Amino acid sequence: MSAIVFTLRHEPPERLDLSRLVPDVLVELTKSEIEKIEIGTTKYGSRVGDIFRVKGNNAANVVFEAGSARFDGVGTGMTSGEVRVAGEVGAQTGRLMRGGSLLIEGDAGPFAASCMSGGRLEVRGNAGDRLGGPLAGEMAGMKGGVVIIRGRAGERAANRMRRGLIAVGKGSGDYAGSRMIAGTLVVLGKAGAMPGYLMRRGTIVLGKTPTELSPGFVETGAPEIAFSGLLDRWLVDEGILDKPLLGRAPRRWGGDNAVLGLGEVFVKG
Amino acid sequence: MAVAWIGNREVTGEQAARRAAELLVASSCPVFSLNGDVHAWRAAIMLAERVGAAYDQLDGGVLARELALFTGKGAITVAPGEMRRRADCIVIVGELPAVSRGWMKELVASPPDLSGGGKRDVFRVGTGLGSGKEIAAGDGAAQTLAALRAQLSGRVSAVPVKNIEAFRKALEKAAYTAFVYSGAGLDELGIEMLQGVVADINKTKRAAMVLLPASDDAWGGALVSTWMTGFAPRTGFGRGMPEYDPWRFDVARMIADGEADLHLVMSAGKQALALPRKMNAIAIAHTDKPVTHAAVTIRIGAAGVDHEAVRYSSRTGTLVLVEAAKPSSHLSAMSAIRLIAEALPC
Numbered sequence: 101m102s103a104i105v106f107t108l109r110h111e112p113p114e115r116l117d118l119s120r121l122v123p124d125v126l127v128e129l130t131k132s133e134i135e136k137i138e139i140g141t142t143k144y145g146s147r148v149g150d151i152f153r154v155k156g157n158n159a160a161n162v163v164f165e166a167g168s169a170r171f172d173g174v175g176t177g178m179t180s181g182e183v184r185v186a187g188e189v190g191a192q193t194g195r196l197m198r199g200g201s202l203l204i205e206g207d208a209g210p211f212a213a214s215c216m217s218g219g220r221l222e223v224r225g226n227a228g229d230r231l232g233g234p235l236a237g238e239m240a241g242m243k244g245g246v247v248i249i250r251g252r253a254g255e256r257a258a259n260r261m262r263r264g265l266i267a268v269g270k271g272s273g274d275y276a277g278s279r280m281i282a283g284t285l286v287v288l289g290k291a292g293a294m295p296g297y298l299m300r301r302g303t304i305v306l307g308k309t310p311t312e313l314s315p316g317f318v319e320t321g322a323p324e325i326a327f328s329g330l331l332d333r334w335l336v337d338e339g340i341l342d343k344p345l346l347g348r349a350p351r352r353w354g355g356d357n358a359v360l361g362l363g364e365v366f367v368k369g
Numbered sequence: 370m371a372v373a374w375i376g377n378r379e380v381t382g383e384q385a386a387r388r389a390a391e392l393l394v395a396s397s398c399p400v401f402s403l404n405g406d407v408h409a410w411r412a413a414i415m416l417a418e419r420v421g422a423a424y425d426q427l428d429g430g431v432l433a434r435e436l437a438l439f440t441g442k443g444a445i446t447v448a449p450g451e452m453r454r455r456a457d458c459i460v461i462v463g464e465l466p467a468v469s470r471g472w473m474k475e476l477v478a479s480p481p482d483l484s485g486g487g488k489r490d491v492f493r494v495g496t497g498l499g500s501g502k503e504i505a506a507g508d509g510a511a512q513t514l515a516a517l518r519a520q521l522s523g524r525v526s527a528v529p530v531k532n533i534e535a536f537r538k539a540l541e542k543a544a545y546t547a548f549v550y551s552g553a554g555l556d557e558l559g560i561e562m563l564q565g566v567v568a569d570i571n572k573t574k575r576a577a578m579v580l581l582p583a584s585d586d587a588w589g590g591a592l593v594s595t596w597m598t599g600f601a602p603r604t605g606f607g608r609g610m611p612e613y614d615p616w617r618f619d620v621a622r623m624i625a626d627g628e629a630d631l632h633l634v635m636s637a638g639k640q641a642l643a644l645p646r647k648m649n650a651i652a653i654a655h656t657d658k659p660v661t662h663a664a665v666t667i668r669i670g671a672a673g674v675d676h677e678a679v680r681y682s683s684r685t686g687t688l689v690l691v692e693a694a695k696p697s698s699h700l701s702a703m704s705a706i707r708l709i710a711e712a713l714p715c
Contacts, residue, residue, distance in 0.1 A: 114398060114607075115617065115628060141617075142398040142607035142628075143421045169626075172617075191616060210616055236440040236615060278558055297515065297558050298565070315507050315516035315526045357519035357526060358562060 103161035104134075106152040112170045114142045115190060116151065119173035123181030123200065127159035141172075167206050175202040178219065191228070192235075194221040197245060210254065211235065216264065217243040226251035229273065232266055233259030240281060242266070248338060255292065258285040261302065267340050277304040280363060286335065288345070299356045299363035305331065306367050307345060313365070317355030322369045324349045372700065374659035374666045382667060382700060382708055389633075389651045389665045390712035393420040396631035396649070398607065400620045402427040404586055404636045406678035407688060409702035410593040413635055416710050423605030423629075424594075425620035427636055432587040433615050435552035435580060436601045438560050440615075445567050447547060447577035448686035452476070454483045458490045458543035460536075461497035462563055463510045463554025469581045472684050473549065474498055484544035492536055495554065505531040511559035518566045546576040553583035581683045586672075589681030589688065624648065634660075637672045637702050653705045667708070670699030 104126055116139045126134060135149030148154065156163075160181040164171070167187020175183045176192065179199040188206030195214040202221045204212075210228035213221050214235060227249045232242035233256060241260040248267050255273035258266050261283040268276075271289030280302040287295070288307035294314045296304050305328075325348070332344035346368055353365040373385030380388075393399055393416075401424035403413050417424045426432045438444050452459070453476050465473060477498065480487040491501030494513050506516035506528045516526035520533055521540075530536075540546060548563055555563065563578065570576040582588035591601045598604055600613035603620075616622070623629045624645060634642055635653040644650045644662040652660035652667070659666040672678035673691035676699070682689045700708075 140608075141605075144397045170628075234441070236437070236613065238441075275558060279561070294511070297511070298562060313527070315512050315528045316519050318525055318527050356515065357524035358515040358522075359518075359565065361519075361524050 101158035102156040103158050103163050104154065104156040105163045105165055106148075106154055108164070108166040108168065109151060109153060112146065112151055112168055114140055114144045114146060115170045115172055116146065116168075117141050117173050118171050119176035119192075119195075121148070121162065122175055122178040122183065123159045123162060124177070124179055126162065131155075131157075167204070169207075169209060172209070174204070175200075175221070178202065188225065193223075194219075194247075197221065207251070208249075212249075213242055213245070213247045213266070215241060215243065216245045216247070218245045220246045220248075222248045222250070224250045226270075227253045227257070227268070229254035229256055230259050231257040231268075232261050232264075242283065248340065250340075252289065253287070257287070258283065258304075261285065267335060267338070269340055271307075277302065277363075280304070284331070286331070286340075288340070296353075296356055296363055296365050298359055300360040301362040303327075303363070304365045305346065305350075306365060309351075309367050310365070313353060314356055314358070316358040316361070317353040317365060318357065320352050320354045320364075322349040322351050328366065371657075372668050374663075376664065377659050382705070383712075385665050385667050386705070386708035387712045389667070389709045390714075392631055392649055392651060392664060393422075393633070393709070394714065396420070398423075398623070398629050399631040399633060400424070400623050400629040401633045401635065402429075402620050403590060403602070404584075404638055405590070405702040406586060406637065406672040406680050406691075407589050407593055408679060409635060409637065409672070409706065410590040411597065412703040412706035412710070413633075414594060414597050416706050418606050418611075419710065419713060421606050421609070422633070423607060423618040423620065423623065424602060425618060426584075426587045426590055426602050427634065429587070429602060429620065431552045431583040432591060433603060433619070434555075434557050434560070435582055435588070436591060437557045437615070438564060440601060440613075442561055442564060444564050445571060445577050447579060449476075449579055449581075449684060450686060452547040452549070452577075452579050453479065453481070455481055455545040456543075456547035457481050457484050457486075457488065458492070458539050458546040459501075460492045460494065460504070460546065460548045461501065462494045462514070462548055462550040463497075463559070464495060464551065465497070465549065465581055466551050466553055466583050466683075468585070469551070469683060470498060473581070474500075477501070481545075490539040490543065492532070492539070502532045502535055504533070504536055509559075510555055511562060514559060514562040514566060518562060518569060521566065522569055540570065540574065544575065546570060546574065547579050548576070549579045549581060551581045551583055582681075585681045585683050588683065589679075592681060592688075634663075635702050635706065637669055639671070651709075653702055667705045668699065669702045669705050670697055672701070675699040676701045 140146035207225035253272040274292035276295040280299040328346035335341040399422040404427040519526040598611035603618040652663035675697040
């Protein structure tokens with residue numbers, strides 16, 4: 101059996117909702133049924149067969165041979181298997197993902213990993229705003245799993261995150277870790293203004309001292325802790341770091357005291 | 370006097386509406402930017418549903434910021450009339466819209482007749498109305514609100530809060546505290562922090578937020594959109610049913626990213642419309658000449674001036690009828706939209 105491969109015929113004329121092109125759905129469909137799936141979001145009314153050539157029959161392994169910023173919802177709700185996109189994707193990549201592995205070889209748009217609860221998402225390029233965050237009306241963002249962004253993340257990465265780990269390789273926009281409930285966010289490179297604003301619990305690890313912290317954060321010294329060593333080792337194993345970042349006694353700020361005040365921001369000591 | 374144009378050629382309103390309808394039918398992804406009274410919004414949303422369009426407030430960024438608290442968090446709010454009668458402590462947070470400053474000054478100077486012994490304490494975060502004691506910590510309102518909320522909850526902040534003791538005493542004494550704000554003066558997270566301050570105070574006392582929208586017509590449009598579709602603006606009908614997505618249906622983004630192929634702009638205001646050269650556009654505007662780059666322009670009168678209108682009033686927190694100040698024969702925005710709808714094939 102060979103992977104199911106979607107080959108782009110031409111640049112999509114509209115944003116596409118690819119949320120159904122995941123192993124859990126495709127496993128029950130024939131090739132002709134897959135080609136009839138509606139993926140358009142406007143009056144164009146595109147179907148899979150209009151946009152992609154489809155081949156292969158192993159639904160556990162799905163490949164998009166090219167990407168587009170108009171590919172929305174790639175990997176939505178997947179629970180197992182592998183999905184790989186050889187290019188960029190649009191909004192809500194890996195949304196509600198519960199398991200399996202999703203690899204984006206280019207950039208990802210806003211709301212990547214939105215409300216994800218398990219599995220692994222890796223983006224080799226940059227991610228847009230509100231990485232892992234909830235959509236309007238949802239109470240919490242990412243609830244589990246691992247997200248690795250090799251490039252930069254936009255504003256409000258890990259917004260309202262409840263559980264899991266997000267690692268960003270090359271900096272982030274303003275308000276990283278905003279409204280975090282728990283979980284771990286690592287931002288190497290330069291983070292924007294006021295990381296952790298409205299954060300209740302959780303951990304933010306920064307590669308550089310932030311230019312501006314909210315007044316709700318208070319420096320609490322450089323305690324010796326085991327967590328930083330464990331996190332360093334994991335980041336090195338994942339190839340995100342060449343060498344340990346935090347060491348045994350990183351600088352620590354506690355906050356956001358405007359809310360519960362049980363969160364923490366770590367920077368190399 | 371000309372009432373409509375196709376390109377730069379003067380035509381009748383019916384001819385312009387027929388051409389607009391043809392463009393809407395041919396379009397695969399039409400988008401609407403709306404600014405108008407309640408009737409205009411209703412007509413425009415009905416048209417959007419028929420032609421599968423997405424719609425947004427004209428320059429809708431501030432409205433989206435104001436709505437985010439309600440779609441993502443929830444809020445403890447009170448009507449301005451209740452604030453006027455009950456609030457014996459008022460805090461003005463951030464900049465207020467110019468249109469609200471006059472009546473807010475009157476309100477702040479007037480006594481509350483239902484509480485507080487007829488006297489109000491007034492505080493401000495930022496310049497506010499220029500009166501009242503300043504609460505400040507750090508460079509901006511978002512920083513000040515974070516430090517204020519921490520200290521009011523008995524936790525420490527990294528910087529002191531100016532006039533915190535005076536504010537604490539005022540809160541203890543107050544029967545009702547109102548925090549007045551606008552999306553034009555606070556960012557999205559600052560607004561949520563303000564809601565948190567209000568929620569914390571409500572554990573022991575009464576307090577609420579009063580939103581003075583940056584644009585009353587925009588807020589009226591949000592109310593209309595919500596009662597008609599269940600969702601606020603930045604809603605689309607591309608798949609036949611209403612879908613709300615503040616990112617996907619941000620009309621300015623859709624145009625910039627090349628997703629839209631037809632732009633309908635409805636504006637009963639006096640501001641000049643700047644339309645992109647490369648896209649087909651329909652302008653329904655308060656203008657006496659064709660709008661530059663518009664394939665079709667239909668002239669309309671100003672709501673509340675040329676014709677009566679129903680508009681949201683932030684002063685009362687309700688919809689109000691506005692009589693025509695100088696009645697004229699100009700079409701209303703609603704009438705222009707209905708002309709287009711009637712020209713659509715059944």
